[in-house]
Amino acid sequence: MTDVLVLVEGQGSVPTQNTLELLGAARRLADATQGQVKAVVLGAAPTPLTAGLFACGADQVLRAEHPLLDGYQGDVYVAALTQIAGQAEPQVILLADDSCGKEVAPRLAHRLNAGVVTEVLAVEGDGPAVLFRRQMYGGRTIATLVAQRFPVVATVKPRTMAPASELAGRTGEEIAVALTLETSLVRTKVIQKVAEEVRGVKLENARVVVSGGRGLKGPEPFKQLEELAQLLRGAVGASRAATDAGWVPASWQVGQTGKTVSPDLYIAVGISGATQHLAGMTGSKTIVAINTDPDAPIFKVAHLGIVGDYKAILPKFIEKCKELT
Ligand SMILES: Cc1cc2nc3c(=O)[nH]c(=O)nc-3n(C[C@H](O)[C@H](O)[C@H](O)COP(=O)(O)OP(=O)(O)OC[C@H]3O[C@@H](n4cnc5c(N)ncnc54)[C@H](O)[C@@H]3O)c2cc1C
DSSP: OOOEEEEOOEETTEEOHHHHHHHHHHHHHHHHHTOOEEEEEEESSOOTHHHHTTTTTOSEEEEEEOGGGSSOOHHHHHHHHHHHHHHHOOSEEEEESSHHHHHHHHHHHHHHTOEEEEEEEEEEEETTEEEEEEEEGGGTEEEEEEOSSSOEEEEEOTTSSOOOOOOTTOOOEEEEOOOOOOGGGOOOOOOOOOOOOOOSSOGGGOSEEEEEOGGGOSSTTHHHHHHHHHHTTOEEEEOHHHHHTTSSOGGGBBSTTSBOOOOSEEEEESOOOOHHHHTTTTTOSEEEEEESOTTOTHHHHOSEEEESOHHHHHHHHHHHHHHHO
């Protein structure tokens, strides 16, 4: 029996996409082992988010309210989750592999004397065992890790797991958890929040991603990529070579150390297809690559490969899209 604790987040009553994916993974794991899904909602006051979590697969919603939980603060989240895990006694604790999860997971695991697995792509029950899959060696291989003891804290890579399917009318148990949190816990404070400017669709949610690499040889051609992305109602991504060069923002980077995307259509322009780039986009349903080098590794994963100079191909492609849309 594997009980799975999930840290959920949302805006108003709407869970984030990451949360839906965590709940989906937790539900499948709990179902395979006759366990329970326990969703944790942290905040300064009750939130409307709680009500919808049962429909998304939670058996229990553990609500913890405290003035110190007004907004994310790593030290406080670690302390709160340590106390909640102590009471709920889950075998597996799932967090999103975002900035919060990356900060909290190892610290939480240490406090709980638990194992920790990061950047998980798949989690499944195999009898009493729980298996985690993650990339190793820069995406060259997938490792399967077996939990030797519980609990295990894991961070789940966004856009790698199917989200929870909603089941209207599903109910569960809501439990208010009392926490002991002191202001002395807070050793760092957020002094400024800078909202990332997103024009159009968010990269990680886009159904079409048009990505550019070093082959574009500068920032200017990215305007063409933006035009194409706009026509296809998609987002623009980039290889690390392009973001490191400062041609486009770092937040556009796709890959092992960037974002993981799994759109319906991924168009790679002037990208060689290094394993670290492939690590973030091979979940795409259809991959189109434009590259002058017929031996570029990107063609090994591309469903449609165009060998040639993007300068000759892209304008025609954009014209055709304009005709069709
Ligand atoms: C620890 C680590 C983590 C990393 N994480 C990431 C990551 O998250 N994401 C990532 O992308 N990289 C990552 N990298 C870097 C990665 O190894 C590659 O260096 C990088 O992906 C290369 O980017 P690129 O394909 O744009 O450039 P290149 O490898 O230089 O490829 C450029 C391509 O453009 C083609 N080209 C040139 N001119 C044209 C033209 N006119 N028309 C069409 N094609 C043309 C060339 O044939 C070539 O294939 C990481 C590396 C390390 C060590």
